[in-house]
Amino acid sequence: MIVAERKPMAEIIEMVKDCSKVLVLACRGCVTVCSAGGEREAAALASLIRLGMKKQGKAIEIIEGSLVRQCDKEYINAIDEWNGQYDAIVSTACGVGVNFIANLRQETMVYPALNTTFFGGSAEQGIWTEQCAGCGDCVLHLTGGLCPVARCAKSLMNGPCGGSVCGKCEINKDTECIWQSIHDRLGSLGRGSQMEVIAPIRDWSTAGHGGPRKIVRNDLTIS
Amino acid sequence: MSFEPKITLFSCHYTSQQSCAEKGKELQQLGFPASITLVRVPCTGKVQVTTLLQAFEDGADGVYVVGCPVDGCHNVKGSVRAAKRVAAVKKALEELDVESGRIEMFHLPRGLHPEFVAAGMAMDKKIRALGPSPFQS
Numbered sequence: 508m509i510v511a512e513r514k515p516m517a518e519i520i521e522m523v524k525d526c527s528k529v530l531v532l533a534c535r536g537c538v539t540v541c542s543a544g545g546e547r548e549a550a551a552l553a554s555l556i557r558l559g560m561k562k563q564g565k566a567i568e569i570i571e572g573s574l575v576r577q578c579d580k581e582y583i584n585a586i587d588e589w590n591g592q593y594d595a596i597v598s599t600a601c602g603v604g605v606n607f608i609a610n611l612r613q614e615t616m617v618y619p620a621l622n623t624t625f626f627g628g629s630a631e632q633g634i635w636t637e638q639c640a641g642c643g644d645c646v647l648h649l650t651g652g653l654c655p656v657a658r659c660a661k662s663l664m665n666g667p668c669g670g671s672v673c674g675k676c677e678i679n680k681d682t683e684c685i686w687q688s689i690h691d692r693l694g695s696l697g698r699g700s701q702m703e704v705i706a707p708i709r710d711w712s713t714a715g716h717g718g719p720r721k722i723v724r725n726d727l728t729i730s
Numbered sequence: 731m732s733f734e735p736k737i738t739l740f741s742c743h744y745t746s747q748q749s750c751a752e753k754g755k756e757l758q759q760l761g762f763p764a765s766i767t768l769v770r771v772p773c774t775g776k777v778q779v780t781t782l783l784q785a786f787e788d789g790a791d792g793v794y795v796v797g798c799p800v801d802g803c804h805n806v807k808g809s810v811r812a813a814k815r816v817a818a819v820k821k822a823l824e825e826l827d828v829e830s831g832r833i834e835m836f837h838l839p840r841g842l843h844p845e846f847v848a849a850g851m852a853m854d855k856k857i858r859a860l861g862p863s864p865f866q867s
């Protein structure tokens with residue numbers, strides 16, 4: 508899922524300081540699962556915005572809404588339910604959701620309530636870790652299922668580097684050296700020889716270095 | 731100008747039992763501050779961040795939660811969850827540049843204990859020193 512966390516309140520208050528009516532719009536997708544921007548978090552945010560504005564001696568009216576997802580045109584259309592009732596939307600979706608509203612609603616001011624952080628999973632309750640960077644050319648079949656792009660600080664394709672110490676990364680002793688883990692895991696799977704295969708110089712254009720990416724599935728398009 | 735604080739207390743049944751004794755008069759007799767409005771909840775683990783924030787929106791100058799001891803919660807983890815939510819609100823208050831001491835968590839023994847009254851007195855004293863809530867419009 509996409510993992511995100513709320514922006515500092517001072518930043519959010521600065522965004523809405525000239526608004527008198529705001530729609531705080533939750534997303535019931537990824538950000539609900541990672542407890543950053545679901546209905547519960549949006550309700551707390553609405554309360555914090557009211558309090559923050561009150562502290563500045565300003566009143567603000569907040570409508571709370573939520574969409575199934577904010578990354579689909581069909582669901583964005585449901586925003587029309589609140590037409591004319593707000594000066595701006597504060598979206599608690601990931602950056603995709605905010606972009607989608609901006610793409611599809613020319614006249615609507617939309618602000619991000621979250622810092623969208625990574626693609627990850629819930630390692631344990633309350634802890635999320637990055638697992639994939641969406642590089643567009645997956646190498647997990649070569650690395651025992653562990654991602655060197657997202658989980659190696661240098662995104663090395665032929666690791667580990669010389670800074671790997673006792674299974675830890677040189678950037679931080681609490682960070683796993685994923686190349687050590689790849690080595691160990693390939694070994695335990697009887698695939699240790701894979702470590703000797705030199706990965707070729709990589710073309711990063713699929714990873715966004717070639718500009719914004721797009722997928723067209725002609726089997727699904729209807730126009 | 732004299733300031734009479736409004737303090738909201740969320741307490742579970744188990745730690746606030748004495749508030750029922752003699753229709754609440756016993757607490758008064760023990761010196762429990764009149765500034766405190768007690769909201770009894772089945773378990774403090776049920777108190778959400780939004781509940782705590784709403785108390786500030788409703789005009790509280792201070793808010794506190796009294797739950798069971800950390801290692802002796804009637805519902806196992808209820809008071810630990812409450813403490814985490816109080817900590818989250820403390821952080822949010824700091825983000826709004828408001829004194830985080832306006833909200834506190836207390837873990838107290840169940841039943842009639844002087845600590846319950848002492849916690850109320852400590853909170854009353856602290857909020858009087860901090861002054862009125864900056865959220866009053």
Ligand code: SF4
Pocket residue numbers: 509534535536537538539575576577578600601602603604
């Ligand atoms: S808008 Fe973002 S957070 Fe919401 S479902 Fe889509 S990708 Fe997930």
Ligand code: SF4
Pocket residue numbers: 638639640641642643644645646647654655656657
């Ligand atoms: S190699 Fe690329 S696609 Fe595969 S997990 Fe890593 S970042 Fe994601």
